[in-house]
Amino acid sequence: MSAVLFFIAAIGAITGAVGVVVLRNPFYSVLALVGHLVSLSVLFLLLRAEFVAAVQVVVYAGAVMVLYVFVVAYVGGEGERIGERLHGTASGTGAALRLGGAVLGGAVLVELLIALLGTGLEAVDSYGAGYSPGPRTYGTPAYIGKLLLTRFLLAFEVASFLLLIAAVGAVVLARRRGGLGEEDPDADRFTPLDLLRPPGSGTTAEGVGRRTG
Amino acid sequence: MTIGWYLAVSAIVFSLGAVGVMTRRNPLVVLLCLELMLNGANLALIAFSRMWGNGDGQILALVVMTVAACEVCIGLGMIVAIYRRKLPIDVDELRELQG
Known part of the structure; x- marks a missing residue:
């Protein structure tokens, strides 16, 4: 049973990965990646990593x-145009580049298989360490939570700080900069609050490029 | 199935992601292929974690997921910024950082 499930999930994961690489339209690539992730979570479940599969x-x-x-959806269908251009004007170099990429990827695959399967570790050919089902056993949320809050507390806190930095960075990167056009009729309206607020105090209006005060 | 099969799947997924990063030119798809590579590494981590019956690999996989989420956040922010500036969304034409 678990072997059948493994092959179904593995074929799904590999098909999804091929779909991400091959499909022309980026939207279909995203959908293929969703299929790949779901198949991969089935593999995680087979490896008794319940919490990671749920995450x-x-x-x-x-x-x-x-x-x-x-x-x-925001950026739109750039995929077709790019693929068309790759096929059209520079088809020779495009095909050569694609072939070179495939050859390099095959080399990476062979090297990884040698590194992972040729290690001589006997446990690679085993079914893993012993496992007995239970409420707090390996892979359950209780087990992961205990590890995260005891042995790996520093990693946990650093990861949360990293997420904060990424959120701030994304807002700074994607914010609307000044001089992009549309004039707001309320832009030069003077409100009593402007008297209280020194210029450059980081209001939303300044964030979108208008100086107030 | 033995642990070796899972490791083989992870190697295949990783190298497919590497092929995608090298051949695709749309930065959105390049980011998706980076996700594929991270997922291949995650599968190997969890397989090794199962091999030793030890939860450390699962914690590292969760940290990798966090890093992937941050990378997606920044990468998509950059793509939106590129789109707002009406630059071409193509990694071959955005070569100002190339030197």
Whole structure:
């Protein structure tokens, strides 16, 4: 049973990965990646990593992929144009580059397989360490939570700080800069608050490029 | 299935992601292929974690997921900024950092 499930999930994961690389339209690539992530979470479940599998589906396939879909919808169908140009004007170099990429990827694959499977570790051919089901056993949320809050507390805190930095960075990168055009009729309206506020105090209006005060 | 099969799948997924990073030119798809590479590494981490019956690999996989989320955040922010400036969304034409 677990062997059948493994092959279904592995074929799904590899098909999804091929779809991400091959499909022309970025929107379909995102959908293929969602399929890949769900198959991969089945593999995680087979490896008894229940909490990581749940995080994979909820956070990755749920939240992160929705972000991707929003950006693909915002930026629009650039994929077809780029693919057409690659086929059209510079088809010779495009095909050569693609072949070179495939050859390099094959070399990476062979090297990884040698490194992972040729290690001589006997445990690679085993079914893993012993496992007995239970409420706090390996891979459950209680187990992961205990590890995160005891042995890996520093890694946990650093990861949360990293997320904060990334959120601030994304806001700074994607914010609307000044001089992009549309004039707001309220732009030069003077409110009593402007008397209280020194210039450059970081208001939202300044963030979008208008000086107030 | 033995641990070796999972490691083989992770190697295949990683190298497919590497091929995508090298051949695709749309930065959105390049980011997706980076996700593929991180996921291949995650699968290997969790397989090794299962091999030793030890949770450390799962914690490292969760940290990798965090880093992937941050990378997506910054990467998509950059793509939106590129789009707002009406620059071409193509990694071959955005070569100001190339030197």
